Amino acid sequence: MHISIILYPDFETLDVFGPVEIFGKVPDWKMQFYSRHGGLISNRDGVQIATESFNTMPQSEIDTLFIPGGTGARTLILEADYINQLKQLAQKSRYVLTVCTGSALLAKSGLLDGKRATSNKLSFEWVKTSSLRTQWIEKARWVTDGKYYTSSGISAGMDMALAFVQDRAGETVARQIATRIEYRWQQDSQQDEFCLK
Template sequence: MSYIIDIVLFNDFETLDAFGPVEILGKLPDIFKLKFISMEGSLVESSQKVRVETNLYKYEAGVERILIIPGGNGTRENIEDESFISFIKELHNRAKYTLSVCTGSALLAKAGILDNKKATTNKKAYKWVTEQGEKVLWVKEARWVRDENIYTSSGVSAGMDMTLGFIEDLFGKEKALETCQRIEYIWNEDSKYDPFSKLYE
């Protein structure tokens, strides 16, 4: 089985939100083909001034797709953009799995994708994010949360732990640990361990 990974980028996205998962998934090129997309298919700049060339989304019949939504300061502007929220909803509906990092879950919540589902987000921005989806079953203490085919993570670096958890769910723990070894990363394997949930109370 192989998948196309659609990584949605927008101006002022958080660099590690996107490139943490990209580093991990990119170590499995026979399984995952990475595509950076945006609404305009143009050059996009992260909060850290990293510029990325993106493409327009291209539908391909019969191809399994995975959607990744990073967070960052840009989510606060895009949350008010109805066309962008509709874009996210359309991509989710075509994806087999949807993963969001940090405040990316605010965009999913605004689109109604997380209604009646468990989800988490960045704990420093927890109040703002949870206001975007009153029907979401927000989990305050969690490194990442899975509800059926949707994965949401806490802030920034938590996206890497979530992605490794995703690989474990699909291909087993040995594959996740093998990937950790290749990038010399110490994986926080417990999705419920979240010291940051208390830090900002």
């Protein structure tokens, strides 16, 4: 499994590195960071990550595309060219995972039309404006609909990542990883204690 992780300025740190910690412990799974133009990408926490440009991504099928959230999503959602690039990458991906407001970027592309999805509860009303055709599930910790996995905010990405590992590599592997990182995995995808309603 090769996971292509999309970064952009002001991405949310734990959105990325929680799941990265999990994916990195699955035997033979590889990860690569990408951004629109490549180079160093920084977030508000001062974390800088070296990335390859979208142009260097596989031209054929992509195993898994991973899209985090962050305040930068609120700017990028207004950039039609960026959303179109993201759409093209997602269309040729076997699986697409989003954390937090990353689901707003994907929904804006139209790929979540008619599908169930969730997002960060503190930003939920804004996220819903990205697509009126998406079936937004506010109470869910994460949602799986076909090849799309969307999670609530920040730490919820770790629960979703473990669920994705379970689906691809088995429950034993997922449980071993959760134990190794001393993480209490919430396996009930339908309940998010941070839901405001």
